[in-house]
Amino acid sequence: MITLKDITKIYKNGPLEVQALMPLNLSIEKGEFVAIMGSSGSGKSTLMNIIGCLDVPTAGSYELDGQQVQELSEEELAKVRNRKIGFVFQSFNLLARQTVLQNVTLPLMYAGTSREQRNARALELLGKVGLAERVKHRPNELSGGQKQRVAIARALTMNAPILLADEPTGNLDTKSSHEIMALFKEIHAEGTTIVLVTHEPDIAEHAERIITFGDGKVLSDVRKGSGRT
Template identity: 55%
Template sequence: MTVPVLRVRDLVKEYGEGDAKVRALRGVSLDVHKGDYVAIMGASGSGKSTLMNILGCLDIPTSGSYQIDGADVGRLNEHQLALLRNRRVGFVFQSFNLIPRMSALANVELPLVYGGVRQAERRARALAALEQVGLAERVHHEPNQLSGGQQQRVAVARALVTAPALLLADEPTGNLDTASTDDVLRILDGLSAAGRTIVLITHEDDVAAHAKRVVRLVDGQIVEDRRQAPPDGPPPRLAEAAR
C-alpha cells in the first residue's frame, strides 16, 4: 500500500497547567490517502480547529506524531518545516487572508515568491491557477474589487499554485452567501474529481455532504469515521479544468 499523504498517530494537545489544563485533543489517529476528500466535523470546542492547525504545521502537539507526504513533521527543523508548509501544504482560510493592496495575481504568486520561483514561471503558474478557479478575467483586481466568493476562489488558487500534496480548508464557506458557497464547493468537487487530496473543517452538514469521507470529533476524540458518496458529481468541464 502507498504511504498516506497524511498519517496521524495518537495526537494529544493540552493547554494550561494543573486544574486549568484543557485537553483539546485526546489521542487522535487518522490516515488520509492520495485523492481522499475528508470533512472533519464537530461542535465548537470539539478540537477540530486545533487538529487543523497541527496538520497545517501552525501548531505543535503535546504528544503523538504525524507525517505529511512521508515527512515526519516532529523531526523537522524550522527551515525544513517552512519548506514543507510552502511546498506540500495549501491553505484555504475562512477569512480569505488576502493582501488588500495587491492584485489577485500578486496574491496567488506569494507562495512562489517565498519559494524562490523565478518571476516568469510564477506568473505563468499563478495565471493558470486563477483560470482553474474561473477568475481569468479578474487577475488584476484587488480584493476590495471582488465579491466574497471571488476572494475565496483567489485563496483557493493561491493554495493550489505550489501543487501541494495536501489541501487544507478551514471553514472555507463560513463567510459566504449561498451562491458563493455553491461556487466554491463546485471547485473543491472538481479538484477532488481530478485527484487532489483535500481535508476541510466544517460544521455544516450540507458542506460535509460533498466529501468522500466524514470524520466527526467530540471532546477531542474521533467518534465517527465513515465513507460516503457525494450527492452529485462536478460538471465534467470543471473536473477537467482541475487537472
C-alpha cells in the same frame, strides 16, 4: 499520506490545562476528500493546525508523506508548508494592497520562482477558477466568493498534494458556497488530497468521508457507501 498516532494536545493557561485533543489515531490516504465536522471547541481546528504543521502536538507522532513531522526543524517545516500543503481559510487571508495576481503569486515568490514563471502560473490558475478578467483588481473590489476563488488559486500555485480548507464557506452565501464546493470537487478529481473543516452538514456532504469530532475525540468516521469505520 497523513498518519496520526496517539496525538494529544494540551493548552496551558497558568495553572489551568485544557485538553483540546484526546489520544487520537487517524489516517488519511492519498487522494481522499475528507470533511472534519464538529461544533466550536470540539477540537477540529486544533487537528487541522497540527495536520497543516501550524501547531505541534503535546504528545504522539505525525507522519506526513513519509516524514516524521516532529523530527523536522523550523526551516524544514516551512518548506513542508510551502511545497506540500495548500491552505484555504474562512477569512481568505488576502493582502489588501496587492492585486489578485500578486496575491496568487506570493507562494511562488517565496520559493524563488522567476517573475515570468510565477505570473504565468498565476494566470493559468486564475483562469481555472474563473477569474481571468479580475487579475488587476484588489480584494476590496471582489465578492466573497471571488475572494475565496483567489485564495484557492493561491493554495494551488505550488502543486501541493494536500489542500487544507478551514471553514472555506463560512463567510459565503449559499450560492457561492456551492460554487466553491464544486471547485473543490474538480480539484479533488485531479488527484489532490483534500481535508476540509466545517460545521455545516450540507458542506460536509460534498466529501467522500466525514469525520465528526466532539470533546477532542472522534465520535464517528463514515465513508460514503461503506458505513462506519
